[in-house]
Amino acid sequence: MLEQVRLSIGLQYARLRFRSNHDTARLMTRFFTSARRILVVLPFNDEDLLHARDIVGWFVRQFGTDSTVLLAPQNFVVREIRETPRVIHLRKDACSAFLIPKRPIIEEVKAGGFDVAIDLNRNLVLPVVFLLKAAGVPFRVGFDIPRIGDFYNVLIRVSQTELSGRYASFYNHLLMF
DSSP states (O other): OHHHHHHHHHHHHHHHHTTTOOOOOOOOTTTTTTOSSEEEEOOSSHHHHHHHHHHHHHHHHHHOTTTEEEEEETTOOGGGSSSOOEEEEEOGGGBOTTSOBOHHHHHHHHHTOOSEEEEOOSSOOHHHHHHHHHTTOSEEEEEOOTTOTTTOSEEEOOOOOSHHHHHHHHHHHHHTO
């Protein structure tokens, strides 16, 4: 119950904070395949994290370990992925009581100079969506889920119900760009 109240207050603050910060129109052709630096946000749910491991490997193979950075929950262990890119851990103490990321983590992501951020969470994770918007990542990609359109400018709708198939379908949709 308390988590839901914190999420609701944090979401209202985030909408208020970014209400005048509209994304500029950008050419969508080849935004993904021509990206130089990519931030992959791992699922903050253990079950999804197991299924998303393969897709992270695909991103690393396509962009290389120098161009791929992972944003992961604090309990993520890097050895789960063969080729190891840099990992930024989003710890609970890096966020306020209302799930808003603090300035140091925002500055760390902003300094990365990412062209594309890909959120693999199937649910709204407020610290992540706020962080990506505040860091000014030009293309923010995520699953088409309720309440996320205010923060992401590329939404991918996947009809697959099986988790591993869902992530494979998500990746294949990205390859069209």
